[in-house]
Amino acid sequence: MQESIDSKKYFSGELLEWYERSKRDLPWRRQRDPYYIWVSEIMLQQTRVDTVIPYFQRFIERFPTIKDLAEAPEEDVLKCWEGLGYYSRARNLQAAARQVMERHGGVVPDNKAEVASLKGIGPYTTGAILSIAFNRPEPAVDGNVMRVLSRYFLIEEDIAKTGTRTLIEELAAGLIPRGRAADFNQALMELGALVCTPKSPQCLVCPVMAHCAARLEGVEEALPVKSKAKPPRPEYRLVALVEGDGEHAGRVLVRRRPAAGLLARMWELPHIPAAANAGEGAGLPDGPAMDRLAAALSEAGVAARPLEAFMDAEHTFSHIHWNLRVFRFREAAGELAAPGGIAAGPSGSLPGPGFGPGPGTDAAAKAVAEASAAYESGASANEAEEYRWIAPEDMEGLAFPNVFLRILKQYSPLWSLS
DNA sequence: AAGTCGGGGTT
DNA sequence: AACCCAGACTT
Numbered sequence: 001m002q003e004s005i006d007s008k009k010y011f012s013g014e015l016l017e018w019y020e021r022s023k024r025d026l027p028w029r030r031q032r033d034p035y036y037i038w039v040s041e042i043m044l045q046q047t048r049v050d051t052v053i054p055y056f057q058r059f060i061e062r063f064p065t066i067k068d069l070a071e072a073p074e075e076d077v078l079k080c081w082e083g084l085g086y087y088s089r090a091r092n093l094q095a096a097a098r099q100v101m102e103r104h105g106g107v108v109p110d111n112k113a114e115v116a117s118l119k120g121i122g123p124y125t126t127g128a129i130l131s132i133a134f135n136r137p138e139p140a141v142d143g144n145v146m147r148v149l150s151r152y153f154l155i156e157e158d159i160a161k162t163g164t165r166t167l168i169e170e171l172a173a174g175l176i177p178r179g180r181a182a183d184f185n186q187a188l189m190e191l192g193a194l195v196c197t198p199k200s201p202q203c204l205v206c207p208v209m210a211h212c213a214a215r216l217e218g219v220e221e222a223l224p225v226k227s228k229a230k231p232p233r234p235e236y237r238l239v240a241l242v243e244g245d246g247e248h249a250g251r252v253l254v255r256r257r258p259a260a261g262l263l264a265r266m267w268e269l270p271h272i273p274a275a276a277n278a279g280e281g282a283g284l285p286d287g288p289a290m291d292r293l294a295a296a297l298s299e300a301g302v303a304a305r306p307l308e309a310f311m312d313a314e315h316t317f318s319h320i321h322w323n324l325r326v327f328r329f330r331e332a333a334g335e336l337a338a339p340g341g342i343a344a345g346p347s348g349s350l351p352g353p354g355f356g357p358g359p360g361t362d363a364a365a366k367a368v369a370e371a372s373a374a375y376e377s378g379a380s381a382n383e384a385e386e387y388r389w390i391a392p393e394d395m396e397g398l399a400f401p402n403v404f405l406r407i408l409k410q411y412s413p414l415w416s417l418s
Numbered sequence: 419a420a421g422t423c424g425g426g427g428t429t
Numbered sequence: 430a431a432c433c434c435a436g437a438c439t440t
Contacts (some may be wrong), residue, residue: 086436229433230421261422265430318422318423319421319422325421
């Protein structure tokens, strides 16, 4: 037992000393404001420090206090989050700010149960806020910590399992030196981010290399053990980039996504599912696809004439891989968009697999119907999407996922300003 | 326990 | 181009 106490003291002591020398100067570390810690921890979920820094600065400028955040329109919060991804983090953060206003008068609670009950705050973030903001001896186990400890203590359990995280939490809790929770937890994560990296860890500069079990066994690169995620399923979609005419000249047609599900409440270019028959559709002309898009636009009350296939774009979510084919349209003001009756524009200008003209087989028809149903299921019943003609300057108030920002930017640099 | 939620990095 | 990284919530 004596040995394990000494071993703990060695690990924690060396780590704290290294952290004092090596810690990065980060915006949320310049003062110990629980609100700053909270916002930064939410942003840092699944997101690198370098990406977060400019978002954090802008967010705090725009919403300096919990009260400002609680009282802001949700669109403003979403716009501030544009490009960061996982947008439910932003909605949950604002919902939690409102909870803190109501329950605690705008002051972040320092009690574990109350912190953990706030929206968007799970086991990791609870520990991070309590330890970093209030120096409470709670573990904060993120991916960095699981990697560092699984190597140092040669833990070969699958870190994707719930039980392994619990095990590591207990281990981490026992390592916190009295009165040093804030620095120790940050040191552990900092080591994972800067030295004990997933690939090619920098063991030679590691402060605890001498007693790292994985290093001593030569298996540091093989840890942590983690079961692989399922690959994302491919989805094929036809996107309409509709240029306005007449009173809509200089504008583009956009719509807002349903309130729940993928990219909830974000703005986007209109799109519909294409046949998911990758490979089988190789070389098919784009004409029929444009006709189907025109018909869909017509159902939304927009008459548009197809111009050309404009570009292909891809976007990978954790569980879906979008293959998008974008078509340019011109609004045909006053005309009725007769589904299927519009002369097809140039065909086949973007060769490639996966963009069949639509349900050509039973299987393809089924795939399209399923994809369509999946999209609709995001909304409660048949919530009407909101369509809008926007000019470039309107982008300042509307949040778009990155994939549509890329398309608009390629369409014209005018649309690149955020 | 498995699936849903973005976006970017390294190799 | 292929592969890797990762918290909270829902089911």
